[in-house]
Amino acid sequence: QKEVEQDPGPLSVPEGAIVSLNCTYSNSAFQYFMWYRQYSRKGPELLMYTYSSGNKEDGRFTAQVDKSSKYISLFIRDSQPSDSATYLCAMGGGGGADGLTFGKGTHLIIQP
Amino acid sequence: GAVVSQHPSWVICKSGTSVKIECRSLDFQATTMFWYRQFPKQSLMLMATSNEGSKATYEQGVEKDKFLINHASLTLSTLTVTSAHPEDSSFYICSARDRGGDQPQHFGDGTRLSIL
Numbered sequence: 001q002k003e004v005e006q007d008p009g010p011l012s013v014p015e016g017a018i019v020s021l022n023c024t025y026s027n028s029a030f031q032y033f034m035w036y037r038q039y040s041r042k043g044p045e046l047l048m049y050t051y052s053s054g055n056k057e058d059g060r061f062t063a064q065v066d067k068s069s070k071y072i073s074l075f076i077r078d079s080q081p082s083d084s085a086t087y088l089c090a091m092g093g094g095g096g097a098d099g100l101t102f103g104k105g106t107h108l109i110i111q112p
Numbered sequence: 113g114a115v116v117s118q119h120p121s122w123v124i125c126k127s128g129t130s131v132k133i134e135c136r137s138l139d140f141q142a143t144t145m146f147w148y149r150q151f152p153k154q155s156l157m158l159m160a161t162s163n164e165g166s167k168a169t170y171e172q173g174v175e176k177d178k179f180l181i182n183h184a185s186l187t188l189s190t191l192t193v194t195s196a197h198p199e200d201s202s203f204y205i206c207s208a209r210d211r212g213g214d215q216p217q218h219f220g221d222g223t224r225l226s227i228l
Contacts, residue, residue: 008153034216043118043205043219044156088155099146099158099171100207100217 003027006089006103014111019076023089023103026070030091030101033065035074038086038105047087048074079110115139116208118220126228127198133191133223135206141186142208146217147179150203162189186211196227 006023013019021035032051036044048063050056056063064073072091076083086107090100115138123131135145143164148156160181161169168181178200180192189208193200203224207217 004155006155032216036219041203041222041224043116043221046114046216046218049216090156099148099161100156101158102155104153104155 003101004089004091004103007106008104010107010109012109012111013079015079015081017079017110019079019083019108019110020073021076021087021089021106021108022071022073023091024071025091025101027091027093027101028070029093031093032091033063033072034090034100035061035063036088036090038088040086044088044090081110081112084108084110114210114218116206116218116220118206118223120223121221122224122226124226124228125196128195129227130192130194131196131225133193133204133206133225135189135191135208135220137187137208137210137218140208140210142189143186143211145183145189145206145208147181147189147191148205148207150205150222156205193225196225198227201225201227 004025034049035047038044053065053067060077062075086105088105089103092098092100117136119134145162147159150156159174162181162183164183170176183189205222207219209215
């Protein structure tokens with residue numbers, strides 16, 4: 001079993017829809033959680049990060065963490081074609097001093 | 113803020129050549145930088161953790177004599193792929209954390225390495 005599981009997609013939705021992306025993990029040592037967006041041939045761009053269970057909102061993005069279920073989600077409201085990219089979940093422990101463990105990434109396509 | 117610059121963005125070279133990749137934090141100081149590798153349609157895999165002024169910590173299965181890491185200042189880490197072979201062809205990405213508190217990692221735009 002991989003440490004972090006993420007459906008690679010592709011996930012195709014119409015413009016304006018609410019997008020739900022998620023990851024599951026098995027390592028209880030993970031204490032902080034991130035979502036990155038990656039365009040082709042580019043490095044990951046940080047979208048959200050959180051250290052606790054619950055919800056965190058930033059504009060059209062909401063990150064949700066459920067440590068008891070080892071499940072994290074990213075919601076994108078009012079999706080735009082420019083949101084089309086690969087979304088990577090990442091997690092780590094050790095107060096941020098450790099490297100991150102990434103999911104495989106979900107390829108998201110927003111249809112105009 | 114939190115910009116990480118990586119250079120070069122693309123390298124093609126012959127087998128047996130050594131290649132150096134630079135990672136710079138432009139607007140913050142990073143005591144810790146990380147090097148990842150990403151193969152096509154795969155997730156980023158951590159190769160090593162680079163700490164300013166000390167030896168890098170390598171992940172299991174990563175050859176430290178092949179992937180030389182130097183973190184000589186708070187804004188620069190370098191990765192040298194020594195005697196590169198075609199199987200070393202990959203997308204190499206660095207990240208850096210701002211020091212102080214619980215700060216997330218910010219990534220460079222990666223270096224695409226192709227060994228002929």
